[in-house]
Amino acid sequence: MRRRTSLLTWLRRPLVAASLLSALVLVPRVASAQVVEVDLSGAVFHEPSEKSAMTVYNPGASLTVTPWEFLSVGVHYEADIVTGASEGVKAGPLSSPDVISQASVTDTRNLVTGSLGINRKNTSLTASYTWAAESDYKSQSIAVVAGTEFLQRNTRLELSYARGFDKVCNVAYPPNRDPSVRTPLDSSTGCFTSAANRQSQDVDLDTFGGGWTQSWTPFLSTQVSLNFGLQHGFLGNPYRGVVIGASGQVAQEHHPDDRARFAATLKGKYFIKSFDTTVGLAVRGYRDTWDVLSQTYELNAERYMLPWLRLMVKGRYYNQTGALFWSDDYTGGEPTYGPRGQYWSGDRELSPLRSYLVGGRVLGTWKGTKEQRLLGALLDFSAGASLDAIKTDLRDFTLAGDAPDDTWAYVLGLSIHGGF
Amino acid sequence: MQKKLTLWLLGAAVVGAATQGCVTVRPEQRSYLADPTMQFESESPDEAQLQHVLENREGSFGGGSIKGGGCGCN
Numbered sequence: 001m002r003r004r005t006s007l008l009t010w011l012r013r014p015l016v017a018a019s020l021l022s023a024l025v026l027v028p029r030v031a032s033a034q035v036v037e038v039d040l041s042g043a044v045f046h047e048p049s050e051k052s053a054m055t056v057y058n059p060g061a062s063l064t065v066t067p068w069e070f071l072s073v074g075v076h077y078e079a080d081i082v083t084g085a086s087e088g089v090k091a092g093p094l095s096s097p098d099v100i101s102q103a104s105v106t107d108t109r110n111l112v113t114g115s116l117g118i119n120r121k122n123t124s125l126t127a128s129y130t131w132a133a134e135s136d137y138k139s140q141s142i143a144v145v146a147g148t149e150f151l152q153r154n155t156r157l158e159l160s161y162a163r164g165f166d167k168v169c170n171v172a173y174p175p176n177r178d179p180s181v182r183t184p185l186d187s188s189t190g191c192f193t194s195a196a197n198r199q200s201q202d203v204d205l206d207t208f209g210g211g212w213t214q215s216w217t218p219f220l221s222t223q224v225s226l227n228f229g230l231q232h233g234f235l236g237n238p239y240r241g242v243v244i245g246a247s248g249q250v251a252q253e254h255h256p257d258d259r260a261r262f263a264a265t266l267k268g269k270y271f272i273k274s275f276d277t278t279v280g281l282a283v284r285g286y287r288d289t290w291d292v293l294s295q296t297y298e299l300n301a302e303r304y305m306l307p308w309l310r311l312m313v314k315g316r317y318y319n320q321t322g323a324l325f326w327s328d329d330y331t332g333g334e335p336t337y338g339p340r341g342q343y344w345s346g347d348r349e350l351s352p353l354r355s356y357l358v359g360g361r362v363l364g365t366w367k368g369t370k371e372q373r374l375l376g377a378l379l380d381f382s383a384g385a386s387l388d389a390i391k392t393d394l395r396d397f398t399l400a401g402d403a404p405d406d407t408w409a410y411v412l413g414l415s416i417h418g419g420f
Numbered sequence: 421m422q423k424k425l426t427l428w429l430l431g432a433a434v435v436g437a438a439t440q441g442c443v444t445v446r447p448e449q450r451s452y453l454a455d456p457t458m459q460f461e462s463e464s465p466d467e468a469q470l471q472h473v474l475e476n477r478e479g480s481f482g483g484g485s486i487k488g489g490g491c492g493c494n
Contacts, residue, residue: 039465041466060465152447154445218453219452263481267460269458269460271455271457278455296480320478320479320480323479347479357474361466386466386470390474390477409473411466414466
């Protein structure tokens with residue numbers, strides 16, 4: 001059943017309301033603290049399509065308290081409220097279009113993060129715990145980030161580690177059942193209960209990160225970051241079926257249980273004094289053990305239109321190869337549509353694709369002082385709005401030979417921030 | 421051996437040049453570097469939301485912490 005959710009409706013949701021209320025209630029109690037920061041945000045993601053339109057509402061609220069200069073405590077809540085439809089079965093050009101059917105998707109993912117930060121003059125250490133749950137997926141993660149600055153604060157080094165303990169709901173098939181005869185999950189009913197036809201499977205995630213930020217001149221700074229991630233467990237979509245036999249045999253998507261991923265990013269920021277504008281450039285390279293190789297290039301420019309108003313515009317280009325076992329059709333023979341070994345996927349993210357993004361953001365910021373607070377209470381206040389448009393060019397992905405029409409996406413974001 | 425030595429010297433020269441370059445920005449020259457537009461970590465949460473969307477539409481990831489949702493079920 002498709003469900004439309006308005007802005008007012010999600011504001012009325014109990015968890016969102018509780019978050020906002022707790023933020024407001026907590027503020028007076030910590031009035032003696034040095035700084036209390038409250039962030040409220042909302043985003044709407046929309047993917048228009050004739051048959052498989054998708055809309056995701058993403059409200060969020062954060063509260064950060066700094067009782068002493070060396071300590072900060074934060075709590076963050078956000079939700080993904082998903083409504084729309086998606087294809088339950090992936091077939092290639094050798095199958096009939098009748099195989100493709102749309103299934104409605106309605107789900108809410110709630111996410112809560114608690115964090116503790118210790119800040120000394122030139123070093124910082126932050127630890128956080130995140131819990132997230134939706135009807136068919138649960139996750140917990142811990143993360144630690146340590147950073148230090150030296151050489152008169154011109155150099156900053158940062159190391160991070162995160163560990164995720166996720167669980168995904170699946171059909172309770174026996175472990176020795178051949179993947180080619182496993183059927184996809186038909187609904188989340190019975191997930192994470194003792195239902196005999198459901199099981200939960202583990203997904204373990206380890207992510208290591210390192211970063212080096214350097215100021216080179218009064219107008220130029222750069223940042224190099226490296227990320228290495230390991231994933232182990234059920235890494236497919238349990239709902240997705242793939243046509244793997246010429247007779248129309250459908251099996252649950254079957255991906256390898258392990259994936260190691262590596263990304264390296266170089267960013268630069270340069271302030272052009274004659275234009276009073278900051279220009280940013282980012283280049284990222286990525287490779288993983290599924291043989292997905294990608295490059296990302298991003299360019300942005302930001303300037304003050306008024307002393308309190310900033311405008312940022314950006315463009316991004318992304319290009320990736322397909323996974324080693326990717327095929328648009330697993331029913332044919334080599335070489336054109338042949339099977340790719342023991343794995344099969346209907347995931348367009350594993351097909352060769354290009355992606356283009358253009359977007360912009362306006363942000364207004366106002367500063368007060370301890371003696372002269374804004375509206376009598378705020379040390380600072382900011383409000384922002386952003387809009388991004390994304391076009392994905394699927395070079396090898398079809399639904400029974402037809403190109404999908406849900407390749408445009410729009411993201412609208414709104415945010416306000418207040419410091420007390 | 422000579423090639424290794426050359427590489428070491430080249431590396432040392434790069435690090436030396438970089439270190440020299442670092443301390444040329446004195447605290448009183450940091451007004452532009454301290455501006456919010458020059459920070460790599462965006463102060464606006466919509467950047468994180470957009471990153472979340474992109475990671476769900478593309479086959480690669482990197483640069484963020486783990487927040488679950490790894491199977492891409494939705």
